[in-house]
Amino acid sequence: xxxxxxxxxxxxxxxxxxxxxxxxxxxxxxxxxxxxxxxxxxxxxxxxxxxxxxxxxxxxxxxxxxxxxxxxxxxxxxxxxxxxxxxxxxxxxxxxxxxxxxxxxxxxxxxxxxxxxxxxxxxxxxxxxxxxxxxxxxxxxxxxxxxxxxxxxxxxxxxxxxxxxxxxxxxxxxxxxxxxxxxxxxxxxxxxxxxxxxxxxxxxxxxxxxxxxxxxxxxxxxxxxxxxxxxxxxxxx
Numbered sequence: 001x002x003x004x005x006x007x008x009x010x011x012x013x014x015x016x017x018x019x020x021x022x023x024x025x026x027x028x029x030x031x032x033x034x035x036x037x038x039x040x041x042x043x044x045x046x047x048x049x050x051x052x053x054x055x056x057x058x059x060x061x062x063x064x065x066x067x068x069x070x071x072x073x074x075x076x077x078x079x080x081x082x083x084x085x086x087x088x089x090x091x092x093x094x095x096x097x098x099x100x101x102x103x104x105x106x107x108x109x110x111x112x113x114x115x116x117x118x119x120x121x122x123x124x125x126x127x128x129x130x131x132x133x134x135x136x137x138x139x140x141x142x143x144x145x146x147x148x149x150x151x152x153x154x155x156x157x158x159x160x161x162x163x164x165x166x167x168x169x170x171x172x173x174x175x176x177x178x179x180x181x182x183x184x185x186x187x188x189x190x191x192x193x194x195x196x197x198x199x200x201x202x203x204x205x206x207x208x209x210x211x212x213x214x215x216x217x218x219x220x221x222x223x224x225x226x227x228x229x230x231x232x233x234x235x236x237x
Contacts (some may be wrong), residue, residue, distance in 0.1 A: 008042045015190065032064050033092060036115050038082030041225040059104065060096045066108035071116070073231045079115035087114075087123050094128060100136045106227045107131060113226055121226045130196050130223055140164060141189045142198055143224070145214065150221040157202055170213060176204075177213040188209045198223060 012026050015162045026045070033044035068197035071077065083091070091114070095107035110131065134142070145167055146198055155172040161179040182190070190211060192202045198220035202210040 008040070008045070012041070014045075029060060029064065032067075032087070036079050036083055036111065037085055037088045039085065043085075048227070059098060062093050062101075062104060063092075063108055063111070063129055066105055067112050070108055070112040070229050073229055074116055074118070076116060079112070080178070081115050081117050083111075083123060087125060090125070090128050091123070096133050102136045103131070103134065106139060109227045109229050112229065119202055119230070123127050123226070124222075126219070127223055127226050131227070132199065133192070133196060135189075137164075137185070137191075138189045138192055141186065142193055142220070145193075145199060146216065146220065146224050148216075150216050153216050157215060158199075160186065161212050161214050176210055176212060182211055190214060193220075 008157070012023055012030060027041075030041045030044040033039075034041045037044065051152060071079065088106055091111060095104060095111065098104045098107055109126060110123070113119040113121040141163055144164055147161060148158060148167060153169060159168050159170050159179055161182055162168075163182055190199065193199045194214070197217055198212040200217055202213040202215065204210055
């Protein structure tokens with residue numbers, strides 16, 4: 001036991017030396033990662049040193065703070081399910097490299113949902129891949145499109161002509177020409193979401209892309225669920 005404590009202490013000191021950060025701060029970060037991966041603090045320090053040492057310290061700290069906030073929204077003080085190391089490492093690495101607050105909130109939500117039993121979220125490598133490839137603008141467009149519940153859009157197109165302000169379900173009897181073209185910025189965002197299979201751009205019979213409308217996808221719905229915190233319902237009277 002004493003040998004394990006000594007090795008852990010050495011690992012923390014080495015990471016502190018490499019990063020130029022205080023030992024207490026490194027210990028807190030390693031403890032945070034260990035809680036989510038069910039590993040030892042020494043193993044967590046290895047992640048920090050090998051995978052996260054080049055990331056901005058501020059991002060790591062913000063991720064910790066936001067994750068704790070989202071845990072509290074779920075009525076938890078700590079995660080109650082571990083994430084496999086082969087998924088925890090790329091998730092933490094990508095999250096710590098993200099400078100944008102909006103996207104890092106999504107990373108924190110994905111982390112917390114993946115580490116809590118009641119979320120019913122099973123972390124997939126594809127969720128990490130998708131989030132890595134979204135710009136902040138893409139993420140906001142994606143969430144706006146999915147503001148219409150997936151269950152209400154079966155076999156229906158979502159009209160996206162007025163993004164980023166609003167979307168609507170296609171009404172029977174209306175032609176494609178009735179809807180304006182979205183901007184080029186919106187089109188590029190839609191192309192990225194289509195590439196990631198988060199939406200499906202509609203096509204004409206000839207195969208031409210119809211940027212005025214998209215369909216929701218099962219992957220898009222599952223990814224949104226994984227990045228959304230469903231707050232604990234208080235049933236007390």
